Amino acid sequence: MKRSRSTRSILSNPTRFCEVVHCVSVEDLRNVRFFLEHIVIDFRCCSALALACCALAGAAPQDAEPAKLAKPEIIVGPVSVYTFSPPESFVKVNADDVSLAQILGDLGPDAIEWYQHVQTLSNPWFEGRVPGSEGIEHAANYIQFWMEQRGLEPAFENASDRGATAWRQKFELPGGQPKELAVGLKFDGADVAKGEVATLKCSASGDVTAPLAFCGYGIADGKDGYSNFAEGEDLAGRIVIVFRAEPLREDGKSAWGEDGRFTPASSLRKKLDALAERNAAGIIVVEPPNYAGKKSDLAALPIGQLGGARAMPCVVLDAEIAGSMLSAADPEHRSLAAFRALADSADAKTIRFPETATATLTTSMDDGKLLTENIGGILRGKGTLADEWIVIGAHYDHVGYGNYGADAENRGEVHPGADDNASGTAGMLLLTKQLSEAYEAMGDDANLRSILFLAFSAEEVGLNGSRAFIKSPSIPADKLDFMLNLDMIGRLRSNELEVGGVGSAEGFMEKLRPFFEASALTIRADPSGRGPSDHANFYGAGIPVLFFFTGVHESYHKPGDKGYTVTPQGAKKVLDLAGKIAMWRAIETDRLVFESATNSDGTTRGQDRGYAAVRLGVQPGMTEDGTVGVKVEGVSEGTSAADAGIKEGDVLLSWNGDELASSGVMMEKLRAAKVGDKVEIRLVRDGHEETVTVTLKAGKPRA
Known part of the structure; x- marks a missing residue:
C-alpha cells in the first residue's frame, strides 16, 4: 500500500485535495487529520461531503492523475x-x-x-x-x-x-419447533411397534389411558350440513381416532371440492380445534384408505400450521395399525375401509366403542424454544455527536x-x-x-457519531x-x-x-x-x-x-x-x-429527518412494482415461524386485494390450489395472470383458514 503525502504537500495543493472526484482514486484511508488541518486554511473544504470522502480516501501520490471514471x-x-x-x-x-x-x-x-x-x-x-x-x-x-x-x-x-x-x-x-422426546401407544396392553406412531408438533406431553372413539373426519361444520358431531358432543375421557382430509370420492379425491380439490374443511388445524373444543383426551390421526390427496408428512408440519400447542397428546398412526385397533375395538369388527365408507356418508357421526376397548397414549415433548443471538459491537463516537448513532x-x-x-x-x-x-x-x-482506523486518525477533538455494528x-x-x-x-x-x-x-x-x-x-x-x-x-x-x-x-x-x-x-x-x-x-x-x-x-451535524416514501395516491413506493400486468396490492413479507406462506404486511387501498377483503396480518397459503411457498412464487403467479382473472386465494387469519376470490386489476406502469 502506498503511503500518503506529507502534511506539507497536502497544504500546498488544497483545492485539489477537496475535489470528490480526486478522492475516489486514492489508496490510504488513515490520514484524516491532514484534511482537518487543511480546512482551517481553506473554507471551501468544509462541506460534510468533502470531509467524508477525504476521511475514507486519504491522499494519492503527488504526481498521480485524477481517476478516470466511467460515466455513472x-x-x-x-x-x-x-x-x-x-x-x-x-x-x-x-x-x-x-x-x-x-x-x-x-x-x-x-x-x-x-x-x-x-x-x-x-x-x-x-x-x-x-x-x-x-x-x-x-x-x-x-x-x-x-x-x-x-x-x-x-x-x-x-x-x-x-x-x-x-x-x-x-x-x-x-x-422453534417442539421435538418428540418419546412416544408410545398401547392397545389392549400390547405395545404398537415403534416407527408406526409419531407425535404432531402441537402435541402436549402426557400419559393418557382411555377408551376409544371414532370421529370420522373430525369436521364440525362441513358442506350441506355435514358434521361428525352431535349437538353438545363431549369427548371427555376418550382417545379419538380421526381421518385426515374430508369425505372422499371413489378415486380418493375430495367429494366436496371442484375437480376433486380439497376444501378448507380438510384442514388438520380445524379438526384439532373441533376435537379440543369437545374435550378429547387424546387424538390419533390416520390416513383414510385410498386417499389420493397430498402425501405430506403430518408429523413434520410446523406447530404454527396446527394452531399452536394443544392440551392433549396428538399423534399420527400408521393406517394398517389403526385399522387393526378399530376392528378389535368395534363389536362388529369392521375394516378401516368400512369406517371410511361410514365417514364419507352424509350422516356420519361419532362412534363410541365399549369402555373395555382402551388405549394408552404416551408422549413427551421438549418446549420447542429455539434461542439465537444478534452480535453487536460499538465504535464509540467523539465530541458533540458521540451520543447520536x-x-x-x-x-x-x-x-x-x-x-x-x-x-x-x-x-x-x-x-x-x-x-x-x-x-x-x-x-x-x-x-x-476501515471506520475504526478513520475515527482513530481524526483525533480526540473531532465530532463523530457512534456506530453500532x-x-x-x-x-x-x-x-x-x-x-x-x-x-x-x-x-x-x-x-x-x-x-x-x-x-x-x-x-x-x-x-x-x-x-x-x-x-x-x-x-x-x-x-x-x-x-x-x-x-x-x-x-x-x-x-x-x-x-x-x-x-x-x-x-x-x-x-x-x-x-x-x-x-x-x-x-x-x-x-x-x-x-x-x-x-x-x-x-x-x-x-x-x-x-x-x-x-x-x-x-454531518444535521440529523436526517425520517420520511415515509409514498406516492401521490398514498400507496407505499416499491409495493407491487409494475413488473406484472396485474396488481394484487399487498406488501409481501415472511411468516414469523418459518412456515409456508406469504405474510401480508400491508394492503393498498383500491387494489385487487383490498376489494377481496385481504387484510394486513393475513398469511396467503395458496393460489388456485397451488401452494404459495414464498413471495417469489406469488410474483410468478402475478406475472402469468391477466387483467380480469378470478383467483381463489386460501389464507390464514387469526388462526383460521378461509378462501377469498380475488378479481385481478391492472398493474401500474413503472414511473
Missing part, C-alpha cells in the same frame, strides 16, 4: 428485489494464464480480507449458519472475535445471561441444510450462503476496520433478529440517525447496485447523489425503505435506512452459493461507497 448512471424508481438481476459482465479468460493471488494482490488488502471472511463463513463446517445449529454458533464466535480485534466495545451490557460476554443479544426464535448491519444466518426457504429437491445438502449473506457480514466486518440472526425466517433489536434496542432509538443494511453484496454485475431507502429521509436522494455519481456504479435508487431484509424493521420504526444489494442469481438459496462465486473486485466498489456514506453521516 443513477436510475431513481421502484426496484423489485425478486427480479433485480443485472447481466454478467465478466470476460472469460484462460485459467492457466491467470494468477488468483495476483488478482487479489492487485485489489489490495481490504478486498483480500473481505474475500477471506466470505470463504470462512461459507465453509461447510458452519453448516449453512442455520439458527439452532453448532454452525451458527461458530459463525457468532467468529464475528465476535473480529469485533474484539478491531477494538469495538460490547453492545449489550445488560443483555447477557452468561456472565462472560455482552456481545450477544439473545432472543427466542418463533420458528449510526447502525451498520448484516444478517449472518442462512438456511442450513435447506429445510426451509429453499428448493425441496436440495433438502439435506449444505447451503453455504456465500452471497446470502456471508458477503454482507464480511462487508460489515471490513467496515469495522450489528450481525443479525434469523433473518431468513422473518427478519427476527432486527425485530428483536427494535423491540429491545441497546441504544436510544430517538438518537439513531440512520441504518445501513448490507445484504447480498457479493455478486456485482455490470457495475449495477440497488440502493433501497433513498426516499426514507427528507432530501435523502439529493444528498446521496454526489456519492452515487462518484462511485462509477450504475445505481438503481429505490425510494422505498421496505423489503425482505432487516432494514425494513428499522424503517417501520421510523428510522431512515439504506439497503445495498447486488441482485439475485441462479444460486440464490441453493447449495451452489459457494465462496468461490463471489467477486471481491465488485465488493470493493460497493464497500467503498458504503464507507463514504457512513463517514458522511458520522460527521
